[in-house]
Amino acid sequence: MCQLTVTTDKNQNLIHARSSIRVAAEQGARLVVLPEMWNCPCSNDYFAEFAEDFDNADASPSFCLLSEVASCHGLTVVGGSIPERNRNRLYNTCCVFGPDGKLKGKHSKVHLFDIDIPGDFVFKESETFAAGDNFTIVDTDIGRIGIGICHDIRFPELAMLYREKGAHLICYPGAFNMSTGKLLWDLVQRARAADNQLFVATCSPSRDSDGSYTIWGHSTLVGPFGEIIATSGHEDTVVVGEIDYSEIQLRRESLPLEKQRRGDIYQFMAISEHKGLERLV
Ligand SMILES: NC(=O)CCC(=O)C(=O)O
Numbered sequence: 695m696c697q698l699t700v701t702t703d704k705n706q707n708l709i710h711a712r713s714s715i716r717v718a719a720e721q722g723a724r725l726v727v728l729p730e731m732w733n734c735p736c737s738n739d740y741f742a743e744f745a746e747d748f749d750n751a752d753a754s755p756s757f758c759l760l761s762e763v764a765s766c767h768g769l770t771v772v773g774g775s776i777p778e779r780n781r782n783r784l785y786n787t788c789c790v791f792g793p794d795g796k797l798k799g800k801h802s803k804v805h806l807f808d809i810d811i812p813g814d815f816v817f818k819e820s821e822t823f824a825a826g827d828n829f830t831i832v833d834t835d836i837g838r839i840g841i842g843i844c845h846d847i848r849f850p851e852l853a854m855l856y857r858e859k860g861a862h863l864i865c866y867p868g869a870f871n872m873s874t875g876k877l878l879w880d881l882v883q884r885a886r887a888a889d890n891q892l893f894v895a896t897c898s899p900s901r902d903s904d905g906s907y908t909i910w911g912h913s914t915l916v917g918p919f920g921e922i923i924a925t926s927g928h929e930d931t932v933v934v935g936e937i938d939y940s941e942i943q944l945r946r947e948s949l950p951l952e953k954q955r956r957g958d959i960y961q962f963m964a965i966s967e968h969k970g971l972e973r974l975v
Pocket residue numbers: 730806807843844845846848868869870871874875878
């Protein structure tokens with residue numbers, strides 16, 4: 695997880711991402727995860743200006759850089775997220791590249807982060823971005839990976855879907871803020887991992903207290919028992935952790951949550967969302 699410092703200079707952000715990915719590769723990483731909004735400050739003031747059209751190589755330097763570094767170092771790259779311009783709309787999008795540099799998957803954030811804590815923190819991501827409409831599972835050289843972006847982590851249903859579809863690891867590039875980060879960042883990623891008995895990796899930008907959106911940081915790798923395998927503070931750093939997928943099987947055998955699940959009791963709650971709350975009484 696490359697916990698990158700992000701500036702208002704896009705070119706500088708690209709240079710930094712390239713060198714940080716090289717450091718990860720030199721440390722033996724086979725998978726690299728970048729932060730949410732690694733090429734652009736986390737602010738509605740910048741998203742449109744920094745957005746890229748992935749279908750036009752001349753207009754997508756960040757996209758091209760990820761493809762190039764993936765093939766140069768022979769890595770799988772979960773490319774954090776950047777603002778994507780697609781048919782006159784903007785999306786908060788993560789691209790996944792294989793070691794051959796080819797695009798293997800693309801996830802646009804499905805849950806946009808709109809929050810208003812009076813006297814504390816306001817952010818309206820939906821003022822700029824449109825929401826994606828799909829979940830994203832990618833089969834890579836190093837396992838089946840589900841992708842979510844930041845606020846997507848708060849929705850256990852998405853993680854459950856990824857588990858059901860056989861994901862070994864869910865990667866959430868994210869940029870939690872100071873208010874919710876302290877309380878919830880650690881909690882939600884450990885919960886998603888423990889509930890679904892799989893690995894979760896989160897990657898945040900480093901903290902920049904000058905910007906309008908102060909970022910919590912603390913990129914982390916969590917194992918299938920909710921244990922923290924590797925983590926960081928809020929500084930610019932590369933966090934390296936080891937994943938042993940046999941842990942998933944081990945945990946699921948010791949504690950067979952799938953067999954113990956009582957769908958007969960609570961499956962109807964999903965139905966009730968479509969048919970109205972009267973089904974709950
Ligand atoms: N960038 C985001 O989606 C932030 C999510 C967040 O901070 C939260 O509390 O949820």
